[in-house]
Amino acid sequence: MMSLFDTPSPPVTGLTGSPLDRADHIRRDPSAAIAVRSRPDARWLVLDDLKPLLTADPKPELFWAHRSDIPHNAPSVFLGLTPDGAPRFAAAAPAADLIADYGGRLLDARAAAMLLENGRAAILAQARSLLAWHARHGHCSHCGAPTQIAKAGYARTCHACHAEHFPRTDPVVIMLAVHKDHALVGRQPGFPPRLFSALAGFLEPGENIEEAVARELHEEAGIITTDVRYLASQPWPFPSSLMIACFAKAKAAELTLDFDELEEARWVTRAEVLAALGGSGDWLAPPPMAIAHTLLKAWAEAS
Incomplete structure (x- = not known):
């Protein structure tokens, strides 16, 4: 009998694989959270207007600042511990002085x-998602009073009504509809020229993944699908989503597009997808960092 764990492991996706131990025991202990901030090996990733500070070329890396480089009132969150136990944080802070003193550059995340x-x-994705959430949730959704950072950055508390608020991740299905030997790709009006991708949409309340995949494909492309299969997932910190990648079988190839969502869609072959992934096609595939790239690659390379 086949075990549940005999099926192939999901492919590795971009923005995953952080080496940090998120150390929940520190986040739950206020005194421990304060203590790790004072350690000499503690470092801060600086995001200025949610743009990370990177070291200079030729091989940019995350720039890790000392505590003395961070304004005392800058919003700061605990990211975790490195494999050798060094604390790592992220702060929303100006980077101009750091650039002047140490070099480096700010870059879109x-x-x-x-x-x-x-x-x-993956560390950058964690930092950006948390700091973006804190920037948008300075007031209590229950009573409107100001909230304060708690649990080392993984909560906000309201002293007026005692409500606790936690960072949210919005689930998004991203799916490749398949019909015979073709897969469906589309482009939104705001995409860069020639870029096509898998279709995607947010899960709605009271809906499971399979239902969301079927609904989104019907709403955007007018197709009926069955046999939804999960492939992999990926955090997407723009601002804070979880991309859930799936395949679905389409009953027919006829399309009826929602032009508010898609300006164009087309059925493509495996050869066309491989050409796009390799940069030699007549359309562009998403970059390797995006899980849409993973979806297209998995389908195109399947036997």
Whole structure:
């Protein structure tokens, strides 16, 4: 009898594989959270307007600042411990003085993630998601009073009504509809020229993954699908989503597009996908960091 764990492991996706131990025991202990901030090996990743500070070329890396480099009132979150136990944090703080003193440059987080190795990009994804959430949740959704950072950055508390608020991750399905030997790709109006990708949409309340995949494909492309299969997942910190990648079988190839969502869609062959992934096609595939790239590659290379 086949075990549940005999099936192939999901492919590795971008923005995953962080080497940090998130150390929940420290986050739950206020005195421990304060103590690790004072350790001489503690370092801070600086995000200025949610743009990370990277070291200079030729091989950019995350820039880790000392505590003395961070303004005392800058919003700061605990990211975790390195494999050798050193504390790592992220702070929303100006970077101009650091650049003047040490060099480096600010970069859009998406562009930065594409330059970093996967584990480093995962640290950036964690930092950006947390700091973006704190920037948007300065007031209590229950009573409107100001909230304060708690649990080393993994909660906010309201002293007026005693409510606790926690960072949220929004689930998003991203799916490749398959019909015979073709897969469906589309492009949104705001995409860069020639870029096509898998279709995607947010899960709605009271809906499971399979239902969301079927609904989104029907709403955006007018197709009926069955046999939804999960492939892999990926955090997407723009601002804070979890991308859930799936395949689905389409009953027919006829399309009826929602032009508010898609300006174009097409059925493509494996050869066309491989050409796009290799940069020689007549359309562009998403970059390797994106789970849409993983979806297309997994389908195109399947026997």
